[in-house]
Amino acid sequence: MVIDGLKREGVVIIKMRNDIKKVTVNNKTKVEKILLKIGINPESVIVFKNGKLITEDDYVENGDEIEVLPVSSSG
């Protein structure tokens, strides 16, 4: 049972190129915030969740896996 408003810690897995990072987040965190936390500029990447594009205004939660693709990587 999750009670609304109760802060929970969770982990989001971020894949970028061959790199995998685990970021500890509060429940429901904005993608933009996570990217900034690991030093990535949201303007220079696009983000997928389960193979589908999401935006930096979307939220992720504990257990989610996101893939980050640098815009410049695919000339």
Place this chain on the structure above:
Amino acid sequence: MIEMVLCDLCKKRKAVIKIRYAGLNLCKECLSKFVEQKVMLSLKRTGVLGKLSGKYLIIALSGGKDSINATYIMHKLSQEYDFKMKAVFVDEGIGEYSKQRRAIVMDLCKKLGIEYRIVSMKEEMGISTPEAVNILVKSRNSIKPCSVCGVFRRYLLNKVALDENADYVVTGHNLDDEVQTFIMSLIRGDIRSIAREACSLGYENDVPKLVSRIKPLYLVYERESLVYFITHGFKRISLSCPYARFSMRYVIREMINDLEYRRPGMKYRILALKERLGKDIRETVLSSVEMRHCKICGMPSSRDICRACELKELLVKLSQNY
């Protein structure tokens, strides 16, 4: 379950991109319209749109996202605006990278039913990009791979367009490319380049043998272009050019993206400044530059010998000295 951000325009579909400078989250359909509207706007703005009927366009198709988008969009427009086009792929001979791109280009052209022509840099210029890089590295020359490759590719595209009797050369340059080029000119203190690029969004020029250019993605951010590419189901290329990281462009790109995040719309403003500045200084700067034709190859140049022939000669000389 977390609710997904919906498109701010149709309010129906899931958003796939945030357009920060417009304050909009867009779904794939609305982004597609957004990008295509920008293409129409830049074609109209330059007056090219009204002149396309009956024309023959050469499109520089490298197999990268931008040139594929440009090809796809121009192909869609070709029926309504009644023009013909042919794709040209310049094979730089960069191993697997060039092979992969070549395959993608051929595949796309067959799918869309576009004629294509493959031009080998080795055959046309006598040297491939890796061979040129090898010579530059061995002789400790500071010229960057992208400079040689870029000059040769531009040269070949113009040559092919002349050979094909084409009216325009279409390239996939996006807004980020334009802004980066401008900043690079500033850093080099290259005022001529700024003056020349003033109307580079597709302009008519009156230089004989220099085929006019069209840049359909001139107003499209690189990030928008990538999302357009992916949401249209185009195949992503796994290899990137091994020499790209040696370019100053790489550093500038990151820097500009940083600024764009802090001040959304910054790229647009730099682009506008580039055009304004270019127009203002064009007369003064370029009036002293007389366009003539290269003594070796006869192609247009502001000097006795064009940059491509000059580089070719330099590479031969360097290769004899080590």
